[in-house]
Amino acid sequence: MKPITFAAVLLSATAITSTMSADDTASLRQNCIVCHGGVTDGKKTIQGSFDITPLLKDGIQERHTHDWVAVLEKLRDKEMPPSDSKYKLTDLERITAIDAVFAKLDRGEIQERLLTPFEIANTYAKVFGFDREIYDPF
Structure with a gap:
C-alpha cells in the first residue's frame, strides 16, 4: 500500500511541476513579447530598449x-x-509570474560559517601569495 501511495504522490508532484514550468511565463508571452521582442511586419519590435x-x-x-x-x-x-496599452495583466497573472520567477531563482538562505585557521592561511597564500609558514593564526 505504501509504495502505491508514494508513486501516486510522486506522479502528482511531477504533473504539478511540469504544469507550473509550462505556464509560468505564459501571461508574459501573451502580453509582453508584442512590444518587447515580437516580430511585426517582418521587423522585430523592441520598445524601451x-x-x-x-x-x-x-x-x-x-x-x-x-x-x-x-x-x-x-x-x-x-x-x-x-495603463494605456491594450495588453493587460490581471492581478492574479502578475502574482503568478512574480511567484514563478522567485520560486525558480530563490537560492534560499546563505549559510554563514567561520574559516578555520588552516583555511585562513590557505586563503592568504592563494590570494596574496604569502608563504603559509609566515602566517601563524595562533
Whole structure:
C-alpha cells in the first residue's frame, strides 16, 4: 500500500511541476513579447530598449537574474504593461509570474560559517601569495 501511495504522490508532484514550468511565463508571452521582442511586419519590435525574447526563450534561468529582477520590478510597480496599452495583466497573472520567477531563482538562505585557521592561511597564500609558514593564526 505504501509504495502505491508514494508513486501516486510522486506522479502528482511531477504533473504539478511540469504544469507550473509550462505556464509560468505564459501571461508574459501573451502580453509582453508584442512590444518587447515580437516580430511585426517582418521587423522585430523592441520598445524601451528591453528585449524579453531571450528570457522567455530560455525560461527562468539564473544567468538572466538581472533582467528578471527588472521585469519583476516593472510588474510589481504595475508600470508594465502601461495603463494605456491594450495588453493587460490581471492581478492574479502578475502574482503568478512574480511567484514563478522567485520560486525558480530563490537560492534560499546563505549559510554563514567561520574559516578555520588552516583555511585562513590557505586563503592568504592563494590570494596574496604569502608563504603559509609566515602566517601563524595562533
